Amino acid sequence: MAKETANHKQKTALNKGQTISLKIKRLGINGEGVGFYKRTVVFVPGALPGEEITAQIENVYPNRAEAKVKSIRKKSKDRVDPPCPIYEQCGGCQLQHLSYAGQLREKQDVVRQAFERYTKIKPEDLPLKSTIGMEHPWEYRNKSQLQAAKDKDKVIAGLYGLNSHHIIDLDQCMVQHPETVRVTNAVKKILEDLNISIYHEKKRTGIIRTIVVRTGFETGETQLVLVTAQKKIPRKELLVSEIKKRIPNITSIVQNVNDKKTSIIFGDQTISLEGPETIGEQLGELSFDLSARAFFQLNPKQTVKLYDEAKKAAKLTGTEKIVDAYCGAGTIGLWLAPDAREVRGMDVIDESIRNAKENAKRHGFSNTHYETGKAEEILPMWLKEGWQPDVIVVDPPRTGCDQAFLKTVGKIKPKRMVYVSCNPSTLAKDVHMLISEGFKVESLTPVDMFPHTAHVEVVCSLVWEK
Known part of the structure; x- marks a missing residue:
């Protein structure tokens, strides 16, 4: 039996240079088309869901293969001609060959895939909303x-x-x-x-x-x-x-x-x-001073929509104490400050904290406090001092939150947590851990901060239920 299984694996193995027929099922996290050849997942940059293609295998790994498009036998109805003359050489954008409506739909699906893969939430129970897009999805990067x-x-x-x-x-x-x-x-x-x-x-x-x-x-x-x-x-x-x-x-x-x-x-x-x-x-009504290294969202017009979604998710009444972790120049926290009792933020970059303090002072906020340091170290310190937050807001880097920080959040048991993510995979992994700590996902809202790229931002609302 073992010999038959080995022979079966040998028959279905892919080889570099091999040409195969492939039907593309979905988009991957990097914007590439994803198909299956005899149970082997194949990633094909430039291919779109619903397309039937001839592909040439370029790299073979134990659990996947990478290929390039040789020809498209059946085109997606969402395929368009990319307007950028160096689109295929640059690599900065990955989805200009996909209609904008198609991009918004597929980015929602990328979030769905991440949660199906990394959490135990049933697909029918996933509170996933449609992707919020742009009216003019060009010239948006500042x-x-x-x-x-x-x-x-x-x-x-x-x-x-x-x-x-x-x-x-x-x-x-x-x-x-x-x-x-x-x-x-x-x-x-x-x-x-x-x-x-x-x-x-x-x-x-x-x-x-x-x-x-x-x-x-x-x-x-x-x-x-x-x-x-x-x-x-x-x-x-x-x-x-x-x-x-x-x-x-x-x-x-x-x-x-x-x-x-x-x-x-x-x-x-x-x-x-x-x-x-x-x-x-x-x-909106807030102005910010930005130093060279200070983090600030790259798409200001969509940032307003993103922060409005974060504010909706926080469900503030004016009495809440908020933690703005990974706060950068304080943008999200200051967006929430008018409707909160107090906002405290932290960031590892001292320049960003200086910017946050200056931005808060300029707008006359007396209910804000900022410190330089790691969220997973400062939050326990505040807790020992007797300061306990009602809402925790995070906007971490693509690698997600530090595990020690998530454990601390589980111990604090805030009423709500708003997780703003630029990586659906690390978001889903972190949410899986937060669920084990006693949280429940209330809503997931994808926001298209970077049209024509594979990136998608997500506002995730979690509530403490244990």
Whole structure:
């Protein structure tokens, strides 16, 4: 019997270079089409649900295979021509070939899949709502972070190409705010004209690593951050002077030093070169000062919708004590503060906490308190001091919440928890743990913060029921 099973496995095994027929069932977490070949899951970038394709196997792993589309025998009714001319090379967007209505539907399904895989909630009991989309799903990103490189004598800046370590120069981008594109292009030309040394990743030589530009949608203020591999920039005064001359409306010029061998953009040291250290942005009636490293949502227009959903989920009456964990510049907490008794927030980045305090002070909030540190360490400290929250709001990085923090939340037993997530898989895993601690999922609302990409944000409302 064991021999027959082994033979069966051998017959159904896929090989690199093999051509197969495949029907695409759904989209994966990274926007690729997902099909099954004799019980083996096959991921195919560019394929859409409902399509029947001929695919060529590129990589085979013990539990899955990866393939590329050779031909499409039956097209999805939602397939469209991507408007971006470098869409297939760039890799920054994954879903421009899918209609926007189709994107919203499939992103809801991605959330459903995550909860079916990582929790024991029955599909019919999952309180999943439709995805909240944008009226104009273009030019929505307020910040660009592009790696600098040299192409012969030309300075380029862009993203690493799809499945490669080759930088695709982005001199235009349909999802970026036009001002971020304009400033980046001007800075590339200035660096080229002044012959400023560009960082070479493999050799670890050169100075300019990354060009970061953030623009305030409502204020029109723009900050340029030059991430460098060392503190000293030769002819720095000339460089700053030329930037001011060619980009006269720039608000702030900042240097960030990152001398480590890492894929992380920012280093620990930030130096103001010209203008204020922060720029302003407006969300609804709230205004915020943003420093170079402070976290702020990349899509301001959708952020208002996202935070309104978080406020609905919190169900505030004005008497609640709220924890805003992973608070960044304090945006979510300040959105909730007018309807709460007290808001306390924490973040590991000291600049963000300074921004949060300044933002709260500017708006006259006397019911806020912020500390620098890890949520899983500060929350137990507050608990020992006798301060117990009624509502905990989290907006963690893609890796999700620290397990020690979730355990602490279980011990505190707040009435409600609002989990804002940018990764449905880690959200579902964390929710599974929170369910074991005594919480119940009340609602799940996907919000499309990044149209034409595979990313989807989710507002999850949980209530304590034990």
